[in-house]
Amino acid sequence: MAIAAPASAQPDAVAVAESLFNRGLADMLAGRYATGCPALSESHRLDPRPGRLFTLAECEARWGRIATAVARYNDFLALYSRMSEAEKLQQHERYRVAVEQRDALAPLVPQLTLSLPGDAPQGTVVQRDGITLGQPSLGIALPVNPGEHVVTTRAPGGPVHEVRFTIDRSESRTIELEVKLPDGARPPVTPQGPGDQAVVPAGARGARPALPPPDAGPSGRRVVTYVVGGLAASALVFGSVTGWMALDESSVADRECKDVPGQPGVATCSVVGHAAGKRANDLGLASTIGFGAGGALAVAAVLLFLTEPPPPRPQVGQVGQVGAMRLSLLAAPTGGGVAVRGHW
Known part of the structure:
Protein backbone atom coordinates (compact mmCIF):
# COMPACT_ATOMS: atom_id res chain seq x y z
CA MET A 1 0.00 0.00 0.00
CA ALA A 2 1.47 3.36 -0.98
CA ILE A 3 1.89 6.19 1.49
CA ALA A 4 -0.76 8.88 1.14
CA ALA A 5 0.02 11.80 -1.14
CA PRO A 6 0.79 15.18 0.51
CA ALA A 7 -2.26 17.33 1.11
CA SER A 8 -0.75 20.14 -0.99
CA ALA A 9 -0.79 18.05 -4.18
CA GLN A 10 -3.66 19.11 -6.46
CA PRO A 11 -5.87 16.40 -8.02
CA ASP A 12 -4.79 17.34 -11.55
CA ALA A 13 -1.13 17.28 -10.51
CA VAL A 14 -1.57 13.83 -8.96
CA ALA A 15 -3.08 12.49 -12.18
CA VAL A 16 -0.27 13.97 -14.31
CA ALA A 17 2.34 12.66 -11.87
CA GLU A 18 0.87 9.15 -12.02
CA SER A 19 0.90 9.20 -15.83
CA LEU A 20 4.50 10.45 -15.92
CA PHE A 21 5.55 7.79 -13.40
CA ASN A 22 4.04 4.95 -15.44
CA ARG A 23 5.69 6.21 -18.63
CA GLY A 24 9.03 6.79 -16.90
CA LEU A 25 8.99 3.35 -15.31
CA ALA A 26 8.25 1.70 -18.66
CA ASP A 27 11.12 3.60 -20.32
CA MET A 28 13.48 2.67 -17.48
CA LEU A 29 12.65 -1.02 -17.73
CA ALA A 30 13.20 -0.80 -21.50
CA GLY A 31 16.62 0.85 -21.02
CA ARG A 32 15.50 4.28 -22.30
CA TYR A 33 16.97 6.16 -19.35
CA ALA A 34 17.37 9.49 -21.19
CA THR A 35 13.55 9.79 -21.31
CA GLY A 36 12.58 7.60 -18.36
CA CYS A 37 14.61 9.34 -15.63
CA PRO A 38 13.40 12.91 -16.46
CA ALA A 39 9.79 11.64 -16.51
CA LEU A 40 10.25 10.05 -13.08
CA SER A 41 11.88 13.24 -11.76
CA GLU A 42 8.96 15.38 -12.95
CA SER A 43 6.48 12.87 -11.48
CA HIS A 44 8.14 13.13 -8.07
CA ARG A 45 8.23 16.95 -8.28
CA LEU A 46 4.50 17.15 -8.95
CA ASP A 47 3.49 14.58 -6.33
CA PRO A 48 6.36 13.61 -3.97
CA ARG A 49 6.10 10.03 -2.75
CA PRO A 50 8.74 7.67 -1.28
CA GLY A 51 8.18 5.06 -4.00
CA ARG A 52 8.68 7.60 -6.78
CA LEU A 53 11.85 8.94 -5.15
CA PHE A 54 13.26 5.43 -4.76
CA THR A 55 12.43 4.52 -8.37
CA LEU A 56 14.08 7.73 -9.58
CA ALA A 57 17.25 6.81 -7.67
CA GLU A 58 17.23 3.36 -9.27
CA CYS A 59 16.82 4.91 -12.74
CA GLU A 60 19.74 7.31 -12.20
CA ALA A 61 21.94 4.43 -11.00
CA ARG A 62 21.14 2.30 -14.07
CA TRP A 63 21.78 5.32 -16.33
CA GLY A 64 25.29 5.64 -14.88
CA ARG A 65 24.65 9.01 -13.21
CA ILE A 66 25.97 7.67 -9.92
CA ALA A 67 26.53 11.05 -8.21
CA THR A 68 22.87 11.93 -8.78
CA ALA A 69 21.80 8.42 -7.75
CA VAL A 70 23.68 8.62 -4.43
CA ALA A 71 22.03 11.97 -3.71
CA ARG A 72 18.57 10.50 -4.47
CA TYR A 73 19.21 7.45 -2.26
CA ASN A 74 20.26 9.78 0.58
CA ASP A 75 17.06 11.77 0.08
CA PHE A 76 15.03 8.57 0.37
CA LEU A 77 16.90 7.46 3.50
CA ALA A 78 16.36 10.87 5.11
CA LEU A 79 12.65 10.59 4.30
CA TYR A 80 12.58 7.05 5.71
CA SER A 81 14.03 8.24 9.03
CA ARG A 82 11.03 10.57 9.48
CA MET A 83 8.36 7.92 8.74
CA SER A 84 6.11 6.31 11.30
CA GLU A 85 6.75 2.72 12.30
CA ALA A 86 3.90 1.53 10.08
CA GLU A 87 5.27 3.40 7.08
CA LYS A 88 8.79 2.08 7.74
CA LEU A 89 7.42 -1.44 7.69
CA GLN A 90 5.93 -0.82 4.23
CA GLN A 91 9.17 0.75 2.92
CA HIS A 92 11.62 -1.59 4.67
CA GLU A 93 12.74 -3.50 1.56
CA ARG A 94 13.35 -0.25 -0.33
CA TYR A 95 15.32 1.03 2.67
CA ARG A 96 17.56 -2.05 2.59
CA VAL A 97 18.24 -1.70 -1.15
CA ALA A 98 18.85 2.06 -0.84
CA VAL A 99 21.50 1.55 1.88
CA GLU A 100 23.27 -1.17 -0.14
CA GLN A 101 23.20 0.85 -3.37
CA ARG A 102 24.40 4.06 -1.71
CA ASP A 103 27.29 2.32 0.06
CA ALA A 104 28.33 0.56 -3.15
CA LEU A 105 28.17 3.62 -5.41
CA ALA A 106 29.52 6.36 -3.10
CA PRO A 107 33.22 5.34 -3.46
CA LEU A 108 32.85 5.36 -7.28
CA VAL A 109 31.60 8.97 -7.55
CA PRO A 110 34.18 11.19 -9.33
CA ASP A 183 39.37 43.06 -26.48
CA GLY A 184 41.81 45.84 -25.58
CA ALA A 185 41.72 45.06 -21.88
CA ARG A 186 45.02 44.60 -20.08
CA PRO A 187 45.65 42.93 -16.74
CA PRO A 188 46.28 45.44 -13.92
CA VAL A 189 49.92 46.37 -13.22
CA THR A 190 51.02 47.06 -9.66
CA PRO A 191 51.96 50.79 -9.52
CA GLN A 192 55.42 51.77 -8.38
CA GLY A 193 56.11 54.18 -5.56
CA PRO A 194 56.53 57.93 -6.28
CA GLY A 195 60.30 57.70 -5.89
CA ASP A 196 60.77 54.67 -8.12
CA GLN A 197 61.54 55.59 -11.71
CA ALA A 198 62.70 53.33 -14.48
CA VAL A 199 66.04 54.17 -16.07
CA VAL A 200 66.07 53.71 -19.84
CA PRO A 201 69.40 53.37 -21.69
CA ALA A 202 70.15 56.14 -24.17
CA GLY A 203 69.72 53.86 -27.17
CA ALA A 204 66.32 52.63 -26.09
CA ARG A 205 64.32 55.87 -25.79
CA GLY A 206 60.68 55.41 -26.62
CA ALA A 207 60.74 51.75 -25.55
CA ARG A 208 58.43 50.61 -22.79
CA PRO A 209 60.16 50.37 -19.37
CA ALA A 210 60.90 46.83 -18.31
CA LEU A 211 58.60 45.57 -15.58
CA PRO A 212 60.14 44.15 -12.41
CA PRO A 213 60.62 40.37 -12.39
CA PRO A 214 57.57 38.46 -11.18
CA ASP A 215 57.35 37.22 -7.64
CA ALA A 216 59.04 33.87 -7.25
CA GLY A 217 56.00 32.63 -5.33
CA PRO A 218 55.88 30.76 -2.03
CA SER A 219 58.88 28.78 -0.85
CA GLY A 220 59.02 25.02 -1.05
CA ARG A 221 58.52 24.79 2.71
CA ARG A 222 55.42 27.01 2.51
CA VAL A 223 53.98 24.76 -0.25
CA VAL A 224 54.53 21.71 1.98
CA THR A 225 52.76 23.57 4.80
CA TYR A 226 49.76 24.24 2.52
CA VAL A 227 49.65 20.60 1.40
CA VAL A 228 49.83 19.25 4.96
CA GLY A 229 47.15 21.72 6.07
CA GLY A 230 44.88 20.65 3.21
CA LEU A 231 45.35 16.98 4.10
CA ALA A 232 44.53 17.78 7.73
CA ALA A 233 41.30 19.53 6.73
CA SER A 234 40.34 16.62 4.46
CA ALA A 235 40.99 14.07 7.22
CA LEU A 236 38.90 16.03 9.74
CA VAL A 237 36.03 16.33 7.25
CA PHE A 238 36.28 12.57 6.56
CA GLY A 239 36.19 11.87 10.32
CA SER A 240 33.13 14.09 10.76
CA VAL A 241 31.20 12.53 7.85
CA THR A 242 31.96 8.94 8.82
CA GLY A 243 31.15 9.75 12.46
CA TRP A 244 27.74 11.09 11.45
CA MET A 245 27.12 8.00 9.32
CA ALA A 246 28.17 5.76 12.24
CA LEU A 247 25.65 7.48 14.53
CA ASP A 248 22.93 7.04 11.90
CA GLU A 249 23.68 3.32 11.52
CA SER A 250 23.91 2.93 15.32
CA SER A 251 20.40 4.36 15.71
CA VAL A 252 19.12 1.80 13.20
CA ALA A 253 20.83 -1.00 15.14
CA ASP A 254 19.29 0.23 18.42
CA ARG A 255 15.82 0.03 16.91
CA GLU A 256 16.35 -3.39 15.36
CA CYS A 257 18.01 -5.06 18.39
CA LYS A 258 16.36 -6.09 21.67
CA ASP A 259 18.07 -7.02 24.95
CA VAL A 260 17.64 -10.65 26.09
CA PRO A 261 15.91 -10.70 29.51
CA GLY A 262 18.14 -12.00 32.29
CA GLN A 263 21.30 -11.89 30.13
CA PRO A 264 23.00 -8.52 30.52
CA GLY A 265 24.98 -7.44 27.46
CA VAL A 266 23.25 -9.98 25.18
CA ALA A 267 20.78 -8.85 22.51
CA THR A 268 18.94 -10.36 19.59
CA CYS A 269 18.98 -8.42 16.30
CA SER A 270 17.19 -8.67 13.00
CA VAL A 271 19.20 -9.01 9.79
CA VAL A 272 18.92 -5.27 9.24
CA GLY A 273 20.02 -4.51 12.81
CA HIS A 274 23.01 -6.86 12.59
CA ALA A 275 24.15 -5.29 9.30
CA ALA A 276 23.64 -1.76 10.66
CA GLY A 277 25.66 -2.59 13.80
CA LYS A 278 28.56 -3.89 11.71
CA ARG A 279 28.50 -0.80 9.51
CA ALA A 280 28.37 1.42 12.62
CA ASN A 281 31.51 -0.28 14.02
CA ASP A 282 33.39 0.05 10.71
CA LEU A 283 32.37 3.68 10.26
CA GLY A 284 33.24 4.48 13.89
CA LEU A 285 36.74 3.07 13.39
CA ALA A 286 37.14 5.08 10.18
CA SER A 287 35.95 8.23 11.97
CA THR A 288 38.48 7.72 14.79
CA ILE A 289 41.31 7.22 12.30
CA GLY A 290 40.22 10.32 10.35
CA PHE A 291 40.13 12.54 13.44
CA GLY A 292 43.47 11.18 14.67
CA ALA A 293 45.21 11.69 11.34
CA GLY A 294 43.62 15.13 10.91
CA GLY A 295 44.77 16.27 14.34
CA ALA A 296 48.34 15.03 13.76
CA LEU A 297 48.53 16.68 10.33
CA ALA A 298 47.12 19.94 11.71
CA VAL A 299 49.83 20.04 14.41
CA ALA A 300 52.48 19.32 11.76
CA ALA A 301 51.18 22.16 9.55
CA VAL A 302 51.27 24.63 12.46
CA LEU A 303 54.82 23.61 13.37
CA LEU A 304 55.97 23.97 9.75
CA PHE A 305 54.40 27.43 9.57
CA LEU A 306 55.89 28.65 12.88
CA THR A 307 59.40 27.31 12.18
CA GLU A 308 59.67 28.58 8.58
CA PRO A 309 62.82 30.77 8.23
CA PRO A 310 62.31 34.40 7.11
CA PRO A 311 62.98 35.21 3.43
CA PRO A 312 66.49 36.52 2.60
CA ARG A 313 66.90 40.31 2.73
CA PRO A 314 68.79 42.39 0.14
CA GLN A 315 72.38 43.36 0.95
CA VAL A 316 72.82 46.52 2.99
CA GLY A 317 73.90 49.48 0.88
CA GLN A 318 72.51 48.21 -2.41
CA VAL A 319 69.45 50.21 -3.42
CA GLY A 320 68.65 48.61 -6.74
CA GLN A 321 69.71 47.90 -10.26
CA VAL A 322 67.84 48.86 -13.41
CA GLY A 323 69.09 48.05 -16.89
CA ALA A 324 72.84 48.72 -17.15
CA MET A 325 73.04 51.08 -14.16
CA ARG A 326 73.72 50.33 -10.48
CA LEU A 327 72.92 52.74 -7.65
CA SER A 328 74.70 52.44 -4.26
CA LEU A 329 74.65 54.44 -1.04
CA LEU A 330 77.97 55.83 0.23
CA ALA A 331 78.66 56.84 3.81
CA ALA A 332 81.77 58.44 5.37
CA PRO A 333 82.67 60.44 8.50
CA THR A 334 82.50 63.70 6.55
CA GLY A 335 79.33 63.05 4.58
CA GLY A 336 77.64 60.70 2.14
CA GLY A 337 76.10 60.43 -1.30
CA VAL A 338 74.90 58.21 -4.10
CA ALA A 339 77.27 56.53 -6.55
CA VAL A 340 76.12 55.61 -10.06
CA ARG A 341 78.11 52.92 -11.88
CA GLY A 342 77.48 51.39 -15.26
CA HIS A 343 78.40 51.46 -18.93
CA TRP A 344 76.86 53.19 -21.91
Whole structure:
Protein backbone atom coordinates (compact mmCIF):
# COMPACT_ATOMS: atom_id res chain seq x y z
CA MET A 1 0.00 0.00 0.00
CA ALA A 2 1.47 3.36 -0.98
CA ILE A 3 1.89 6.19 1.49
CA ALA A 4 -0.76 8.88 1.14
CA ALA A 5 0.02 11.80 -1.14
CA PRO A 6 0.79 15.18 0.51
CA ALA A 7 -2.26 17.33 1.11
CA SER A 8 -0.75 20.14 -0.99
CA ALA A 9 -0.79 18.05 -4.18
CA GLN A 10 -3.66 19.11 -6.46
CA PRO A 11 -5.87 16.40 -8.02
CA ASP A 12 -4.79 17.34 -11.55
CA ALA A 13 -1.13 17.28 -10.51
CA VAL A 14 -1.57 13.83 -8.96
CA ALA A 15 -3.08 12.49 -12.18
CA VAL A 16 -0.27 13.97 -14.31
CA ALA A 17 2.34 12.66 -11.87
CA GLU A 18 0.87 9.15 -12.02
CA SER A 19 0.90 9.20 -15.83
CA LEU A 20 4.50 10.45 -15.92
CA PHE A 21 5.55 7.79 -13.40
CA ASN A 22 4.04 4.95 -15.44
CA ARG A 23 5.69 6.21 -18.63
CA GLY A 24 9.03 6.79 -16.90
CA LEU A 25 8.99 3.35 -15.31
CA ALA A 26 8.25 1.70 -18.66
CA ASP A 27 11.12 3.60 -20.32
CA MET A 28 13.48 2.67 -17.48
CA LEU A 29 12.65 -1.02 -17.73
CA ALA A 30 13.20 -0.80 -21.50
CA GLY A 31 16.62 0.85 -21.02
CA ARG A 32 15.50 4.28 -22.30
CA TYR A 33 16.97 6.16 -19.35
CA ALA A 34 17.37 9.49 -21.19
CA THR A 35 13.55 9.79 -21.31
CA GLY A 36 12.58 7.60 -18.36
CA CYS A 37 14.61 9.34 -15.63
CA PRO A 38 13.40 12.91 -16.46
CA ALA A 39 9.79 11.64 -16.51
CA LEU A 40 10.25 10.05 -13.08
CA SER A 41 11.88 13.24 -11.76
CA GLU A 42 8.96 15.38 -12.95
CA SER A 43 6.48 12.87 -11.48
CA HIS A 44 8.14 13.13 -8.07
CA ARG A 45 8.23 16.95 -8.28
CA LEU A 46 4.50 17.15 -8.95
CA ASP A 47 3.49 14.58 -6.33
CA PRO A 48 6.36 13.61 -3.97
CA ARG A 49 6.10 10.03 -2.75
CA PRO A 50 8.74 7.67 -1.28
CA GLY A 51 8.18 5.06 -4.00
CA ARG A 52 8.68 7.60 -6.78
CA LEU A 53 11.85 8.94 -5.15
CA PHE A 54 13.26 5.43 -4.76
CA THR A 55 12.43 4.52 -8.37
CA LEU A 56 14.08 7.73 -9.58
CA ALA A 57 17.25 6.81 -7.67
CA GLU A 58 17.23 3.36 -9.27
CA CYS A 59 16.82 4.91 -12.74
CA GLU A 60 19.74 7.31 -12.20
CA ALA A 61 21.94 4.43 -11.00
CA ARG A 62 21.14 2.30 -14.07
CA TRP A 63 21.78 5.32 -16.33
CA GLY A 64 25.29 5.64 -14.88
CA ARG A 65 24.65 9.01 -13.21
CA ILE A 66 25.97 7.67 -9.92
CA ALA A 67 26.53 11.05 -8.21
CA THR A 68 22.87 11.93 -8.78
CA ALA A 69 21.80 8.42 -7.75
CA VAL A 70 23.68 8.62 -4.43
CA ALA A 71 22.03 11.97 -3.71
CA ARG A 72 18.57 10.50 -4.47
CA TYR A 73 19.21 7.45 -2.26
CA ASN A 74 20.26 9.78 0.58
CA ASP A 75 17.06 11.77 0.08
CA PHE A 76 15.03 8.57 0.37
CA LEU A 77 16.90 7.46 3.50
CA ALA A 78 16.36 10.87 5.11
CA LEU A 79 12.65 10.59 4.30
CA TYR A 80 12.58 7.05 5.71
CA SER A 81 14.03 8.24 9.03
CA ARG A 82 11.03 10.57 9.48
CA MET A 83 8.36 7.92 8.74
CA SER A 84 6.11 6.31 11.30
CA GLU A 85 6.75 2.72 12.30
CA ALA A 86 3.90 1.53 10.08
CA GLU A 87 5.27 3.40 7.08
CA LYS A 88 8.79 2.08 7.74
CA LEU A 89 7.42 -1.44 7.69
CA GLN A 90 5.93 -0.82 4.23
CA GLN A 91 9.17 0.75 2.92
CA HIS A 92 11.62 -1.59 4.67
CA GLU A 93 12.74 -3.50 1.56
CA ARG A 94 13.35 -0.25 -0.33
CA TYR A 95 15.32 1.03 2.67
CA ARG A 96 17.56 -2.05 2.59
CA VAL A 97 18.24 -1.70 -1.15
CA ALA A 98 18.85 2.06 -0.84
CA VAL A 99 21.50 1.55 1.88
CA GLU A 100 23.27 -1.17 -0.14
CA GLN A 101 23.20 0.85 -3.37
CA ARG A 102 24.40 4.06 -1.71
CA ASP A 103 27.29 2.32 0.06
CA ALA A 104 28.33 0.56 -3.15
CA LEU A 105 28.17 3.62 -5.41
CA ALA A 106 29.52 6.36 -3.10
CA PRO A 107 33.22 5.34 -3.46
CA LEU A 108 32.85 5.36 -7.28
CA VAL A 109 31.60 8.97 -7.55
CA PRO A 110 34.18 11.19 -9.33
CA GLN A 111 35.39 14.37 -7.60
CA LEU A 112 36.01 17.55 -9.61
CA THR A 113 37.74 20.75 -8.43
CA LEU A 114 37.41 23.92 -10.54
CA SER A 115 39.62 26.93 -9.79
CA LEU A 116 39.83 30.41 -11.28
CA PRO A 117 43.21 32.12 -11.79
CA GLY A 118 44.16 34.68 -9.19
CA ASP A 119 43.88 37.57 -11.68
CA ALA A 120 40.34 36.68 -12.82
CA PRO A 121 38.21 39.88 -12.89
CA GLN A 122 35.44 40.40 -10.38
CA GLY A 123 32.10 39.18 -11.72
CA THR A 124 33.56 36.30 -13.76
CA VAL A 125 30.80 33.72 -14.32
CA VAL A 126 31.59 29.99 -14.18
CA GLN A 127 29.09 27.41 -15.44
CA ARG A 128 29.34 23.62 -15.39
CA ASP A 129 26.90 21.85 -17.73
CA GLY A 130 24.75 24.99 -17.78
CA ILE A 131 24.64 25.37 -13.97
CA THR A 132 26.18 28.56 -12.58
CA LEU A 133 28.71 27.91 -9.80
CA GLY A 134 29.13 30.54 -7.11
CA GLN A 135 32.42 31.36 -5.40
CA PRO A 136 31.86 28.83 -2.55
CA SER A 137 31.71 26.04 -5.17
CA LEU A 138 35.15 26.89 -6.60
CA GLY A 139 38.43 25.54 -5.28
CA ILE A 140 36.86 22.51 -3.54
CA ALA A 141 36.17 18.96 -4.71
CA LEU A 142 32.55 18.40 -5.69
CA PRO A 143 30.85 15.14 -6.78
CA VAL A 144 29.97 14.85 -10.47
CA ASN A 145 28.58 12.13 -12.69
CA PRO A 146 31.04 10.16 -14.86
CA GLY A 147 31.19 11.13 -18.52
CA GLU A 148 31.64 14.31 -20.56
CA HIS A 149 31.23 17.75 -19.00
CA VAL A 150 31.37 21.30 -20.34
CA VAL A 151 32.70 24.19 -18.24
CA THR A 152 32.53 27.80 -19.43
CA THR A 153 33.99 31.02 -18.04
CA ARG A 154 33.09 34.57 -18.99
CA ALA A 155 34.56 37.80 -17.67
CA PRO A 156 32.33 40.92 -17.67
CA GLY A 157 32.19 42.12 -21.28
CA GLY A 158 34.48 39.31 -22.45
CA PRO A 159 33.97 36.27 -24.68
CA VAL A 160 32.93 32.84 -23.44
CA HIS A 161 35.78 30.36 -22.96
CA GLU A 162 34.72 26.69 -23.10
CA VAL A 163 36.47 23.57 -21.81
CA ARG A 164 35.25 20.02 -22.55
CA PHE A 165 36.56 16.99 -20.72
CA THR A 166 35.61 13.45 -19.68
CA ILE A 167 35.94 12.12 -16.14
CA ASP A 168 35.81 8.44 -15.15
CA ARG A 169 34.48 6.64 -12.11
CA SER A 170 36.52 7.08 -8.89
CA GLU A 171 38.62 9.79 -10.59
CA SER A 172 39.65 13.00 -8.83
CA ARG A 173 40.58 15.90 -11.10
CA THR A 174 41.54 19.56 -10.65
CA ILE A 175 41.12 21.99 -13.55
CA GLU A 176 42.61 25.50 -13.56
CA LEU A 177 40.17 27.50 -15.65
CA GLU A 178 41.13 30.16 -18.20
CA VAL A 179 39.38 33.53 -18.51
CA LYS A 180 39.37 35.52 -21.76
CA LEU A 181 39.49 39.28 -21.19
CA PRO A 182 37.57 41.78 -23.37
CA ASP A 183 39.37 43.06 -26.48
CA GLY A 184 41.81 45.84 -25.58
CA ALA A 185 41.72 45.06 -21.88
CA ARG A 186 45.02 44.60 -20.08
CA PRO A 187 45.65 42.93 -16.74
CA PRO A 188 46.28 45.44 -13.92
CA VAL A 189 49.92 46.37 -13.22
CA THR A 190 51.02 47.06 -9.66
CA PRO A 191 51.96 50.79 -9.52
CA GLN A 192 55.42 51.77 -8.38
CA GLY A 193 56.11 54.18 -5.56
CA PRO A 194 56.53 57.93 -6.28
CA GLY A 195 60.30 57.70 -5.89
CA ASP A 196 60.77 54.67 -8.12
CA GLN A 197 61.54 55.59 -11.71
CA ALA A 198 62.70 53.33 -14.48
CA VAL A 199 66.04 54.17 -16.07
CA VAL A 200 66.07 53.71 -19.84
CA PRO A 201 69.40 53.37 -21.69
CA ALA A 202 70.15 56.14 -24.17
CA GLY A 203 69.72 53.86 -27.17
CA ALA A 204 66.32 52.63 -26.09
CA ARG A 205 64.32 55.87 -25.79
CA GLY A 206 60.68 55.41 -26.62
CA ALA A 207 60.74 51.75 -25.55
CA ARG A 208 58.43 50.61 -22.79
CA PRO A 209 60.16 50.37 -19.37
CA ALA A 210 60.90 46.83 -18.31
CA LEU A 211 58.60 45.57 -15.58
CA PRO A 212 60.14 44.15 -12.41
CA PRO A 213 60.62 40.37 -12.39
CA PRO A 214 57.57 38.46 -11.18
CA ASP A 215 57.35 37.22 -7.64
CA ALA A 216 59.04 33.87 -7.25
CA GLY A 217 56.00 32.63 -5.33
CA PRO A 218 55.88 30.76 -2.03
CA SER A 219 58.88 28.78 -0.85
CA GLY A 220 59.02 25.02 -1.05
CA ARG A 221 58.52 24.79 2.71
CA ARG A 222 55.42 27.01 2.51
CA VAL A 223 53.98 24.76 -0.25
CA VAL A 224 54.53 21.71 1.98
CA THR A 225 52.76 23.57 4.80
CA TYR A 226 49.76 24.24 2.52
CA VAL A 227 49.65 20.60 1.40
CA VAL A 228 49.83 19.25 4.96
CA GLY A 229 47.15 21.72 6.07
CA GLY A 230 44.88 20.65 3.21
CA LEU A 231 45.35 16.98 4.10
CA ALA A 232 44.53 17.78 7.73
CA ALA A 233 41.30 19.53 6.73
CA SER A 234 40.34 16.62 4.46
CA ALA A 235 40.99 14.07 7.22
CA LEU A 236 38.90 16.03 9.74
CA VAL A 237 36.03 16.33 7.25
CA PHE A 238 36.28 12.57 6.56
CA GLY A 239 36.19 11.87 10.32
CA SER A 240 33.13 14.09 10.76
CA VAL A 241 31.20 12.53 7.85
CA THR A 242 31.96 8.94 8.82
CA GLY A 243 31.15 9.75 12.46
CA TRP A 244 27.74 11.09 11.45
CA MET A 245 27.12 8.00 9.32
CA ALA A 246 28.17 5.76 12.24
CA LEU A 247 25.65 7.48 14.53
CA ASP A 248 22.93 7.04 11.90
CA GLU A 249 23.68 3.32 11.52
CA SER A 250 23.91 2.93 15.32
CA SER A 251 20.40 4.36 15.71
CA VAL A 252 19.12 1.80 13.20
CA ALA A 253 20.83 -1.00 15.14
CA ASP A 254 19.29 0.23 18.42
CA ARG A 255 15.82 0.03 16.91
CA GLU A 256 16.35 -3.39 15.36
CA CYS A 257 18.01 -5.06 18.39
CA LYS A 258 16.36 -6.09 21.67
CA ASP A 259 18.07 -7.02 24.95
CA VAL A 260 17.64 -10.65 26.09
CA PRO A 261 15.91 -10.70 29.51
CA GLY A 262 18.14 -12.00 32.29
CA GLN A 263 21.30 -11.89 30.13
CA PRO A 264 23.00 -8.52 30.52
CA GLY A 265 24.98 -7.44 27.46
CA VAL A 266 23.25 -9.98 25.18
CA ALA A 267 20.78 -8.85 22.51
CA THR A 268 18.94 -10.36 19.59
CA CYS A 269 18.98 -8.42 16.30
CA SER A 270 17.19 -8.67 13.00
CA VAL A 271 19.20 -9.01 9.79
CA VAL A 272 18.92 -5.27 9.24
CA GLY A 273 20.02 -4.51 12.81
CA HIS A 274 23.01 -6.86 12.59
CA ALA A 275 24.15 -5.29 9.30
CA ALA A 276 23.64 -1.76 10.66
CA GLY A 277 25.66 -2.59 13.80
CA LYS A 278 28.56 -3.89 11.71
CA ARG A 279 28.50 -0.80 9.51
CA ALA A 280 28.37 1.42 12.62
CA ASN A 281 31.51 -0.28 14.02
CA ASP A 282 33.39 0.05 10.71
CA LEU A 283 32.37 3.68 10.26
CA GLY A 284 33.24 4.48 13.89
CA LEU A 285 36.74 3.07 13.39
CA ALA A 286 37.14 5.08 10.18
CA SER A 287 35.95 8.23 11.97
CA THR A 288 38.48 7.72 14.79
CA ILE A 289 41.31 7.22 12.30
CA GLY A 290 40.22 10.32 10.35
CA PHE A 291 40.13 12.54 13.44
CA GLY A 292 43.47 11.18 14.67
CA ALA A 293 45.21 11.69 11.34
CA GLY A 294 43.62 15.13 10.91
CA GLY A 295 44.77 16.27 14.34
CA ALA A 296 48.34 15.03 13.76
CA LEU A 297 48.53 16.68 10.33
CA ALA A 298 47.12 19.94 11.71
CA VAL A 299 49.83 20.04 14.41
CA ALA A 300 52.48 19.32 11.76
CA ALA A 301 51.18 22.16 9.55
CA VAL A 302 51.27 24.63 12.46
CA LEU A 303 54.82 23.61 13.37
CA LEU A 304 55.97 23.97 9.75
CA PHE A 305 54.40 27.43 9.57
CA LEU A 306 55.89 28.65 12.88
CA THR A 307 59.40 27.31 12.18
CA GLU A 308 59.67 28.58 8.58
CA PRO A 309 62.82 30.77 8.23
CA PRO A 310 62.31 34.40 7.11
CA PRO A 311 62.98 35.21 3.43
CA PRO A 312 66.49 36.52 2.60
CA ARG A 313 66.90 40.31 2.73
CA PRO A 314 68.79 42.39 0.14
CA GLN A 315 72.38 43.36 0.95
CA VAL A 316 72.82 46.52 2.99
CA GLY A 317 73.90 49.48 0.88
CA GLN A 318 72.51 48.21 -2.41
CA VAL A 319 69.45 50.21 -3.42
CA GLY A 320 68.65 48.61 -6.74
CA GLN A 321 69.71 47.90 -10.26
CA VAL A 322 67.84 48.86 -13.41
CA GLY A 323 69.09 48.05 -16.89
CA ALA A 324 72.84 48.72 -17.15
CA MET A 325 73.04 51.08 -14.16
CA ARG A 326 73.72 50.33 -10.48
CA LEU A 327 72.92 52.74 -7.65
CA SER A 328 74.70 52.44 -4.26
CA LEU A 329 74.65 54.44 -1.04
CA LEU A 330 77.97 55.83 0.23
CA ALA A 331 78.66 56.84 3.81
CA ALA A 332 81.77 58.44 5.37
CA PRO A 333 82.67 60.44 8.50
CA THR A 334 82.50 63.70 6.55
CA GLY A 335 79.33 63.05 4.58
CA GLY A 336 77.64 60.70 2.14
CA GLY A 337 76.10 60.43 -1.30
CA VAL A 338 74.90 58.21 -4.10
CA ALA A 339 77.27 56.53 -6.55
CA VAL A 340 76.12 55.61 -10.06
CA ARG A 341 78.11 52.92 -11.88
CA GLY A 342 77.48 51.39 -15.26
CA HIS A 343 78.40 51.46 -18.93
CA TRP A 344 76.86 53.19 -21.91
